[in-house]
Amino acid sequence: MEIPESNEMVTEEIDFRKDKYPFCIVWTPIPLLTWLFPFIGHMGIAMSSGVIRDFAGPYYVSEDNMAFGRPTKYWQLRYSLARGGISGWDSGVTEASEIYKTRMHNLCCDNCHSHVATALNLMQYNKSTSWNMVKLAILMLLYSKYVSFTGFLKTWLPFVFIVIVSLTIFFTVR
Template sequence: MDPHCIEMANQSCGNIDKSRDKYPCCIVWTPIPLLTWLFPVIGHMGIALSSGIIRDFAGPYYVSEDNMAFGRPTKYWQLHPSLAHGGISGWDAAVTEASDIYKGRMHNLFCDNCHSHVATALNLMQYDDSTNWNMVKLTFLMLIHGKYVSFMGFLKSWLPFGILVAITIIIVMFSM
């Protein structure tokens, strides 16, 4: 067997368990009421340890553990810990360090938020040999690579926006 394949096999995280909200080595996402309804790509983000425990910057000076600020994940993007410097242990150390940093920070919706917490973890582990992770990059990559937990997760993410668009179209049509 190719040595790279052996390394990849030894660096895999556990299995995702959606029923228990365990998403090892994943970035997870959930909608924020009102904000996501108007802008469906904007939501709340967290990052999970290799054990599947989710850490999210939930508010000023607070990083939650396995209790996301806006509810259960509706999307996830599983990454490869072999691309983190130090493998699984590097992954876990970076997520823990980023969480410790953000426990000392004030939350700011626009420039130092849950996405910034996840970006900091990825930068600390130099995921995929990069230290250029940021909230805009993560938003677009989650849109492209994120998988919905279920059809209900998809509906929870998009239905309110769809209803608002439909109402707007009906109002515009009847006002002509």
């Protein structure tokens, strides 16, 4: 399977200050959970306009206001790999959002990652309908970029702090 990367022109450029991420999957840390497991976080998907949609809780899909704060990582995909191009991309994101407005949120089985996977499946991104939360988590870990050094710190600093404190306590008590 070809791993899509951002090497083609899009209708809008990413605007980090305004949190506009056209054709991107975005990610932000979840306090406590990400502090312990830095690869676990909250995910959303942006329309061609850059507006972010995320399954933020039971029966609720947020628009441009991610549940756990501003994105710290993003992965820009190629809209040309969506069936129908730009309109296919937007249609997939919109339809997935409408579906998830009727769903109960479940941290382990039907969550923000599932919402993004559904959008990619509906648009048949990269000719695939086998997108799922595990695949997305792994690909985000491998192919995403941090929005800034601060985004990197928000993701990793709490984890590093917990590890250092834990090791210090462990070796001090021994």
